[in-house]
Amino acid sequence: MNHDLPLADPALDLFADLPHGIRMCYRTFGHPGQPIIVLIAGLGLQLVSWPMAFIEGLVAEGMHVIVMDNRDMGRSTHMSMQPPARWRLLLGRPPAGHYQIKDMADDVAALLEQLGVAQAHVLGMSMGGMIGQNLAAQFPHKVLSLISIFSTTGNKQVGQPAGSTLWRMLLSKPAWTLPEAQDRFVAMMRHIGNPDVPDIEAVWRNYIEQAWQRDTPVQGLLGYERQVTAVVASGDRTNLLHSIQAPTLVIHGDHDRMVHPSGGEATARAIHGALLHTVCGMRHQIDAAITPQLLQLIVPHVRDAERQTPVNA
Template identity: 40%
Template sequence: MIGRVRTNGVEIAYESFGSQEGRPLLLIMGLGSQLIHWDEDFCGSLVDLGHYVVRFDNRDAGESTHFHEAGMPDLAAALGGQVDAAYLLTDMAADVIGLLDALDLANVHLVGVSMGGMIAQTIAVAAPERVRSLTSIMSTPAPHIGAPTPEALGALLSPPVGNREAAIERALQAWSLMGSKGYPMDVERIARVTGLAYDRAYDPAGTARQLMAVLASGDRSEGLRGLDVPALVIHGEDDLLIQLPGGVATAEAIPGAKLLTFPGMGHDLPRDLWPVITDAIAGLTALAEREAAV
């Protein structure tokens, strides 16, 4: 099912998979990425494991509302500590809660990658009653924990390109640096999805505004320490964009969280790891359901 909802002053584009009788699971994508970056086969595997899956475009990405009037933020000033954010992660979290309301989902299992993990953490802290379980992948409780290497930061902040072909070439270069070097690079998939994402909405300023939200939203560690929710933290041991200490700190902050790390995994989800990752997510959601039923 494909749809749009109006909430929190924005329009959110979403897509769902599977039967609504399944365990409700919401996928939250990362910086500058769109719902299509959650591969349909990955979503299908989660459906096969008993879930009703929803993926969506964050604000300033894909077919959801873009804050064009806010313009391109000053990235140099932000890296120097002067962050001027058009919105915060709490606003992006409120978008998600509004989406859940529109879909009549009282609470869900949250899975977020990178910035999406930060949004998921924010929801769990602010509205724990909406969260059945939390899976935080390649993320961190604060920007300074597991900060990117200089090379990864350079790739992240590289100037915008001018056409579709250049966007695809830039993506291939970026993921050859930041992706999972211990696994085959899926060049065809990266090129295909990058092209589709360019066609849906190419908005480098929107990505920069999302980055400002991350930088301006502070440290969630203290809030995470107060959680009482089944949690799983997944991280690549060779992640250059959010390095392994980000995942370790997340797991250490959340009481009882399980930490699952993979050598050779970078800042992506290599297809070879999908079975073990989806099985781990399904194990967590099933456990959360059993605990809730007691």
């Protein structure tokens, strides 16, 4: 098996209809009796974005892994509201009533409830880290430990994209064919990801092919825009992060052009007792090459949290 490539079989997709009207698509890996770790994907990414090497590495360490499509992405519910013009977001003027990161955390909590999961370890990357942060603050009894990877607090003074990245995002246009979508994703990932990883371009193209099969171009574009709006509408979570009690590990790369390393530093400062680990050379990408190094950080963190959890928790 090529451990870089996500599983493509749509039969792996499972669905949960949540009480508040959201339908979540998810997959599970490993044995249900093992400690559960939930992986929350980043902005505009589907559950098939997680490298199988990363998932299988967690399973090999004795964890039961749950991955999901966030609302407005993949095969989960797509919302109906029209996303705002980009100039409104640049001016910090998201529309009133739009869903926020806290609502996406509610989705994850409801999914866990639906699956009968009382407690889980939570790992989020980028926007997924924001959702994980909110989950740990809103539902402290559900989160055994938190791992926030290249994410930030929402404070505009930290964690901002590089100017070159922001410019590319603002000028991005919709792709209406698969090759065009693959080319545009590859171009962005060459900028924010690590193009030196062997065969990584094939991984990027394979991901977009899988994503293309699970979502339509129009749905994917509108969902991405609404997720961006949710991030902007959520504002600064620093005060909320002060309330997090779960053992927290913050991981960030020192070469991140999407979320400046100051975002990880601010996250660690805001959460009492959080550990910050800066990975030299890491960019805004989780891949098979960086997986062993990430597992060396994540697995001990999860096991320490397991040992600290009361038996009757």
